[in-house]
Amino acid sequence: MGDLPGRAFLAELARAAAAETLPRFRTEGAVINKLGEGFDPVTEADRAAEGAIRALIEARYPEHGIIGEEHGSVRADASHVWIIDPIDGTRAFISGLPVWGTLVGLTVDGIARCGFMHQPFTDELFLADGDGAALLQGERTPRALSTRGGVDLAAATLFTTTPALYAGDKRERYDALEARVRLPRYGCDCYAFAMVAAGHADIAVEAGLAPYDICGLVPLIEQAGGVVTRWDGGRPEQGGDIIAAGSAELHAEALEILAP
Secondary structure, eight states, X not given: OTTSOXXXXXXXXXXXXXXXXXXXXXXXXXXXXXXXXXXXXXXXHHHHHHHHHHHHHHHHOTTSEEEETTTEEEXXXXXXXXXXEEEEOHHHHHTTOTXXXXXXXXXXXTEEEEEEEEETTTTEEEEEOSSXXXXXXXXXXXXEOOOOOSOXXXXXXXXXXXXXXXXXXXXXXXXXXXXXXXXXXXXXXXXXXXXXXXXXXXXXXXXXXXXXXXXXXXHHHHHTTOEEEETTSOOSTTOEEEEEESSHHHHHHHHHHHOO
């Protein structure tokens, strides 16, 4: 698609971020808590990686907007806006678990059209360029991604970060969904959505996401053949309570349980 940057530039962004994150993974870097109460960690790696991504975008597309988790917004009212989460899963990062990733998405008039999730430790780049979704890993031949179809709830694998995300009637709805699936798994952050896109899992559910938590993943799910929305069925780009599924049929089945 002519108005999108193409696979090579997306891969360049991923490499630039990895040059900042990977050397700091499983080291004793400083961790800062962004909350006065509770725990919302940020590291030097988060800030350096976002800075590297932003510098490349500014040089190539100075008219585009940028919204980043760590360094704020510029030109957020532009038609093309990049949404950046330099490390999605900072808790996993500081715990030494390789299920964090760098998320970058490009929205055009509010719709996420291309993006990626990159896990540098495993050297996996899950990428959607507007023409399809693919996995790039080292020197291997890129592999097209496709969600797993023909699965109903009774046979589905479900990911969420933790059931503790949900309270009140949301917890009741989540528990009702989990009770219907074959295999629930916890704690994989953005990696869960990549597994849905790759056809290894069937549903990913989260609550209270920000735009930078989901925009890079929306094109990946959709261009692999899946469906991703809010729990109320609306578009997911602005975040909120999110569900992704490998097929429209499975998404509808799960949404009937989760919808407010």
